[in-house]
Amino acid sequence: MKGRGRFDGYHLSAFRKDMVSGLIVGIIAIPLGMAFAIASGVRPEYGIYTTIVAGILISTFGGSKFQIGGPTGAFIPILFAIVMQYGYENLLIAGFLAGIMLIVMGLFKLGSLITFIPRPVTIGFTAGIAVIIFSGQIANFLGLNGVEKHEDFLSNMKELGFHASTVNSYSLLTAGICLVIILLAPRFMPKLPGALLGIVVSSVVAALFFNGEVATIGSAYGTIPSTLPAFRIPDMTWERIVNMLQPAFIIAMLGGIESLLSAVVADGMTGSRHNSNRELIGQGIANMITPLFGGIPATGAIARTATNIKSGAASPISGIVHGIVVFLVLILFAPYASHIPLASMAPILMVVAWNMSERHAFIHVLKTKTSDSLLLVITFILTVFTNLTTAVEVGLLMAFLLFVKRMSQSLTVEKVLPDPNHKHEKVRANMVYEGHDCPQISIYTIDGPLFFGAAHKFDLEIMDTGQQRAKILLLRLGKVPLMDTTGEANLTALVKAFQKRGGMVLLSGTQPQPLQVLKKTGLHERIGTNHFFAHTGEAISYALIHLDSNKCLGCKHFVFRECTALSNTETQYDTSLSLEKNGNNKFI
Template sequence: MKWMGRYKGYHLPDFRKDLISGLIVGIIAIPLGMAFAIASGTKPEYGIYTTIFAGILIALFGGSKYQIGGPTGAFIPVLFTIVLQYGYENLLIAGFLAGIILVCMGLFRLGALIKFIPRPVTIGFTAGIAVIIFSGQIGNLLGLTGLEKHENFLPNMKEIAVHLTTINLYSVTTAAICLMAILLSTKFLPKIPGSLVGLVLSSVVASLFFKGHLATIGSSFGAIPSTLPHFHFPHITWDRINTMIYPALTIAMLGGIESLLSAVVADGMTGTRHNSNRELIGQGIANMVTPLFGGIPATGAIARTAANIKNGAVSPFSGIIHGIVVFLILILFAPYASNIPLASMAPILMLVAWNMSERKEFASVLKTKTSDSFVLLITFLLTVFTNLTTAVEAGLIISVILFVKRMSGLLKVTKVLPDSSVRNNKVKAYMVSEAHDCPQINIYTLDGPLFFGTANILEKIIINSTHLKPKILLLRMSKVPYVDTTGEFRLARLVKDFKKSGGTVLISGIQPQSMEVFEKTGLYMLVGENCFFNHTGEAIDYALIHLDHNKCIGCKHFAFHECKKLSDTSPCSETPFPATSKVF
């Protein structure tokens, strides 16, 4: 049987591959879903609900064939802060609003814009999140008691230091067993999810030998129900929307970045191409529906998506099957999950943090010792010591400032004159000197973008070098790929000032984008239709005809071929001049 659309050419052997992949990824997702929910300050079952609903919906409506959605480590600091500040009910509202924002982003085709976030910013906040996740599990690993949770990194570290005397050796031993089991099974049993092996083995050991001596999911959060929650629409008011819209924007931004990064990774592994706008819509739908069943915000999970592909996934069916598998495990084995020690969760999350830290890329960018290194460090430190929103905003602002600073050096404005010794009389900067420079015609070559970061350079150079008030100003713009409204405004002001003094501005070789801007703003009409030329030679011909010939008499600069003749011509002469249209 063949399926149309995304499932065109889909056959039974493909379904078998999706079934195996979905089964494996579903098993992997169980401990991670619970661990991410606990670390986010919510109950473990909320992570399972998220895995089920978001996993299925993202697979159904997303723009990547292989995307596995669910709760992720990247959300932990953000969700934990929201829960502490506003509570779980408001977290659901923030997730719902984030879903609406993501759908709107997809509908307005903003998916491509997220890809333009600088790499140092993403590496910086990802590494910062990894530090927060890792440090946040130290208490569970050591079995510390009496810890008070705080929003910021330093107060949490202070809590750990103050309560170090409450260390629980049973917890440490359980965590060590889990960690060793994960590492050994990953090496010797790569086909079996290491996190599951570590979780089961350490839980069994703790139940047999350490029962009652360490905190478990059941003792900390109560028993995990073996049924799905009832549909519940959060009580949304305008006051709550005003309060939660900013956290929702943070969730939407992070969810969009994370999901599209995951989709890009999937593209690289499979040679396919995802639809970024559809992916945002799929993520939005999932985040609108999941909170209605108690789930926390979700996004594309890079590690689980990679595992999905490595285990032979063919279509979105693997993501749907992964959600169904998690649902079946919830129904059948939920009571047993209550016996899982929190110390068993700690190594799993710490390894997630280690794997997501992008330590190699972090070190590589730092070694460059460039402005990117500075952006990376600022984003990383602000993520750890303040919050993700502040870090990303600061990283983006600094990146833009540094980008504009770099770009400001790209526009080169050079005064030129034709060189008769080279082919086609090409204009060259070295031809301009104090003894060889036409007093009436100034020619400038503009090379680079003319935008808000470079517009002042154009104005400054030309005003400084046209103090003798030439009759004609010729701007060669064939090497200007882009003009924004600021660049146009500065250029228009230059044209107006030049015209006030009785001069004429000519423009040659203008690019289509620049011409479009000039036409929309009125600069085209200000300069004059007859003052635009395709080639520099044509513009020079025009300029020579419209000179003040009286001023040419006796001039010894001889900047052009025609100058000798003009210098000797009487004031009344109207002698035509030879064409120089081959000047470039």
């Protein structure tokens, strides 16, 4: 759907729907923005700034009609690792660079390529991220004291074990209240945002009955300012830019994947169609501008986008309204947010982690017990125990190798001969057996792509079946959709070896792409233009003309209908004249 089409037929009633849905999503986004920021290792207000700025820009410039953008749970492990290793200032630079990369991806129309990442890889790292988010909130849920945050999962788990004796019963009760409300609200109060209701109720209970006993946003991070920060360009030196290129690339890739997945979900819910390249450009603009206001990287949020649609959104206006709502709440109610207990934020992120875990898809892939199951488990384990960068790199490499292996197995090479019992004497593999095989003509059907992963199999199969004894090699390429330079090189080697000992190579049914490759590399000319045929029958007729007639005398194989005459001295001459005159054969 093109940008202008996003507002086709827009009217006043649609605007009312956008106002309502924007208000609802804006209220939901407030606690999530703060929670995601805290979990990412930065101050809570930075999540609010991101929700406002990125939310408005993504809806304005993106390619999806219903997309809601902002900070998301998927970014938490990456952003936390960047903050721990490089600091907040460098995180802003990484976000800015990621924005540039996303714009470049969109301009070069790479939107569709991102969706080619195998499903087991995305499920694996998404589930891994969910585990990291969930485990990262255990300390706040239990109110543990003295817990230091580390980059790696095992160190954080050890910290929890070392400080398990410091459980704060007040924090545990506060978190429990919030969690129960979040879980029950959709059933008993479906029109009220469960996360916001849980925070408000648990915060009030903590303020009235546990005052001073539970850590709050204010006690941990200070008072949240009620204004947007001043526009400021991060201090970008060449050294900093170089150092942040890899983190920026990971942010850009994950942001692109998440935003396009969210857009696809929105398409499925509404029957609309997003523009993937425009979506990447919109995400890029948002991630370039947001850091200038202190915000963290953002992307499309699947849950908030779905809520936006369910609330009746009609256009991108709802996403813009959602950002304005968050801005107004920041101005009017920011001081009150400082009293929110950290224990109230923990259940929100735990529920987010549970919902994003892809547990059903995870189990489904495991049940298949295929190479995809292994790919899923390895990506998941690496995400949890190393980092997302390693997990995605290894996952994609494994997926590539498994794909090559599968494709190589899909190539079949069969030696065939005509079946006289078939109406059109169709060639079949079961017609080749001991005592029934032409000593001078070898015919092979190649089925599948002839590329680097399968080219060796093609070569070996033909050599192993003894084609070296034949004078003429006929290759049926009608079922070869693709040939790369490796496949062409193997075919060239085979042709050269065959021609070196005086043999002739014929090709039939060659498809356009392989034919183009053969012409560009010169193999077409080496084989000979007159040795390419549209149909197998034509190629067989040509081959029969060029047989060594002396070797046919007395042959008892009789694999072609002409063999009876060719093996007889008295009729061989007349048969050869007939073949040269007609030059046609019914074999297919």
